[in-house]
Amino acid sequence: MNINATLLVQALSFAFLIWFSVKFIWPPLNRAIDERNKRIADGLAAAEKGKASLVEAERKGETAMKEARERASGVLGESEKRAMQIVEEAKSAAKEEADRIIAGAREQIASEVAKAKTELREQVAALAVAGAEKILQREVDAKAHTEMLGKLKAQL
C-alpha cells in the first residue's frame, strides 16, 4: 500500500503503452474505418445516382411513348381524313362522269329523234306525193308542186 519505486516502473510502462497505441494501434484502425466509411458513402451516393438515372430514364421512356402514341393517333386521323377525301373525290368524279354520260345520251337521243323526225318528214312527203299520184292517176310534177310540198313538210 505504500508508494515506492513501482510507481516509476508503472509510469514508464504506461508511457510505453501510450506510445505503442499512438504509433501502431490508432492509425491503422482509424485508416481502415475511415476508408470503409468513405467506400460506404461512395456506394450510397452511387446507388442514389443510379436511382435518379433510373427515374430519369423512366421519365424519358414515358415521354417517348407518349410522343409515339400522339404521332400514331395523328397519322391515323390524317389517313382517315385522306381516305374520306379520296372517297369524296371518287364520288364526285363518278357523279360527273355519270352526268356527262347522261348528258351525252340525252343529246344522242335528241339528235336521233330529230333525225327520225326529218326522215319521217321526207317519207311522209314522198308518201303524200305517192298517194296523190294514185288519186290523180297521173304523174304529179314534183317540180310544180315543190312549193306546196315544202309547206306541207314544214307543217308536219
Place this chain on the structure above:
Amino acid sequence: MAAQNPSDYIAHHLTNLTVKVGEGGFWTLNIDTIIMSWVLGLVGMGLIWMVAKGATAEVPGRLQSFIEMFFEFVDGTVRDVFPGSRAFLGPLALTIFVWVFMMNLMDLIPIDWVATVSHGLGAPAWKAVPSTDLNTTFAMSFSVFFLIIFFSFKAKGAGGFMHELFTAPFGSNPLLWLPNLALNIIELLAKPISLGMRLFGNMYAGELIFMLLGLLGTIASLSVGGLIAGGASVVLTWAWAVFHILIILLQAFIFMVLSVVYVAMAHEHH
C-alpha cells in the same frame, strides 16, 4: 489456509510480492503488480494491435468488428469532449481504458485461487489486481497530470499558462495573484490525486469485500451456522462479482473520460 486467523488472512491477501532494489523503503518494487500489469497490457493491447495490423476496409470479421466497435466508442467519447485532433488523445483514451479494464478484470478471479497458485509456485504473496496498488493508479494519474501541464504550455504558451495561473479565476488584480495561484495549484493537484484515488479506492474496497466474503467461507462447516456461513459466502460472492462486472467497466470508463476531459480542459483559455 483455512487454519489462518482472520487478520492474517486479510493481511496476507493485501501483501505485495516485493523486491528491494536499493537503500531505503522507496527503492522497492512490487513485482506482482509490475508483472501482472505488463502481461495484461500486452494481452489487451496486443490483441487490438493484431487486429489493427491486419485491418482493411474490406468486410470486417467478427473480431475486427468488435475491435472497431470499441474503437468507435472511444473515438466518439473523445470527440464529444475534445473538438481538436484526436491523434494523441484518442490512443491515450484507448490505452487507459484497455489497461485499466484488463487490470480491474483480475478482480473477478477468486482471490483464493490466486493464493493457491502463487503458493504452489513458491511465492510468499501475490496480488493479482494491479489497480489495487496505489503505485499503478498514481503512476497513471500523475502521467495524466504531466500531460495536462504539457498541453497547457503547448496550447497557451509559457506566458499564457503563467498568466492564467495568476489571474484566473478571481481576476487580474495583483492582490489576487496569490489566492489565484494557490487555488490553481490545489485544482491542478486535485485532479491526479482524485483520479488515482478513485480507481484505487474502488478496486481496493471491492477486493476487500471479496476477502471478507471469502473469510466467511473459511468458517463454513457441517454445523447449521457453518452451512449458513458457507452458503452466504458463495451466494454473496457471486452477487458481488456480478455487481463488480459493472464497477470494473465503469471505473475504466471514468478514468478514461476524466483523463480526456482534464487534457481537453488544458487546451481551453480562460
